[in-house]
Amino acid sequence: MADQALRKAPLAGRHGGSSGARVTPAGPATRLALRAGSDAIGTLSLAFGLELPQRPKTSASVTGRHALWLGPDEWLLIDENGADLLGIASGVSALHSATDVSHRNTTILVSGPDAAAAIAAACPLDLGTSVFPVGAAARTVLGKIEIVLLRTGKEDYRVECWRSFSPYAFGMLVEGAEDAGL
Amino acid sequence: MLLIYCPYCEEERSELEFRHGGDAHVARPTNMADISDEEFQEFFFLRDNPKGLIFERWRHIHGCGRFFNAARDTVSDKFYRSYKAGEPKPDIPGVTTATEKTVETYEATEGTAK
Numbered sequence: 001m002a003d004q005a006l007r008k009a010p011l012a013g014r015h016g017g018s019s020g021a022r023v024t025p026a027g028p029a030t031r032l033a034l035r036a037g038s039d040a041i042g043t044l045s046l047a048f049g050l051e052l053p054q055r056p057k058t059s060a061s062v063t064g065r066h067a068l069w070l071g072p073d074e075w076l077l078i079d080e081n082g083a084d085l086l087g088i089a090s091g092v093s094a095l096h097s098a099t100d101v102s103h104r105n106t107t108i109l110v111s112g113p114d115a116a117a118a119i120a121a122a123c124p125l126d127l128g129t130s131v132f133p134v135g136a137a138a139r140t141v142l143g144k145i146e147i148v149l150l151r152t153g154k155e156d157y158r159v160e161c162w163r164s165f166s167p168y169a170f171g172m173l174v175e176g177a178e179d180a181g182l
Numbered sequence: 183m184l185l186i187y188c189p190y191c192e193e194e195r196s197e198l199e200f201r202h203g204g205d206a207h208v209a210r211p212t213n214m215a216d217i218s219d220e221e222f223q224e225f226f227f228l229r230d231n232p233k234g235l236i237f238e239r240w241r242h243i244h245g246c247g248r249f250f251n252a253a254r255d256t257v258s259d260k261f262y263r264s265y266k267a268g269e270p271k272p273d274i275p276g277v278t279t280a281t282e283k284t285v286e287t288y289e290a291t292e293g294t295a296k
């Protein structure tokens with residue numbers, strides 16, 4: 001019997017997509033589900049080093065750290081450098097709720113000229129540049145699961161999904177990428 | 183695809199992101215412990231189920247997560263407008279609430295069906 005549990009990345013070794021849309025698992029990241037009233041936004045923004053967005057479908061990003069507007073008092077924070085987000089939150093005395101969801105979620109990167117088409121194969125959100133520009137973010141659905149989508153570049157998207165749903169999400173995106181290339 | 187306007191996201195989003203939440207503007211009695219069983223039944227179970235205009239709670243569960251209210255037509259499925267939770271029931275110009283005369287009851291349409 002192994003005397004140490006090993007942490008395995010949920011989509012380790014997978015790759016797929018098409019020449020127009022690459023689908024790859026993102027590296028590990030720390031994540032925080034953050035809830036706070038408007039009076040705490042200033043203090044929390046200061047602590048996290050980025051302005052918590054207050055408009056629908058917007059996000060803020062600073063060197064690998066992202067804050068995504070999910071609802072009027074709700075954000076998803078992602079740190080690609082693995083910073084201790086919960087530690088930062090615990091140092092803030094303003095009333096808020098923070099839950100570490102680093103290992104609940106995993107991320108799939110979709111990149112390339114057909115990236116939007118690949119996602120749109122199973123996502124009802126309008127991904128047109130005028131309504132979903134670079135930096136836009138939203139909680140929505142992909143096929144039968146809920147995802148959080150962040151547009152990180154002109155042809156680059158982060159698809160956040162729950163860990164146990166990730167094989168489904170990955171398969172769906174690969175399928176979409178192949179269809180988009182036809 | 184049916185598009186529903188979310189007053190918190192301030193745009194129309196796919197119906198796939200929403201979940202229906204029953205009748206809106208059902209006032210919870212403030213004297214719950216004192217009301218009779220009949221009054222509780224009226225508050226808790228009985229709904230009008232109108233044909234035509236209805237005011238309902240909806241939740242943008244796979245979006246911003248918020249509950250809001252919407253005026254909808256139960257026949258055409260048309261959403262007249264949505265508004266934030268806590269706002270008063272809006273007037274929908276040109277649309278009137280169903281009355282006993284316009285509601286098709288089981289008794290009137292099926293009651294004598296053999």
Ligand SMILES: [Zn+2]
Pocket residue numbers: 188189190191192242245246247248
């Ligand atoms: Zn919404």
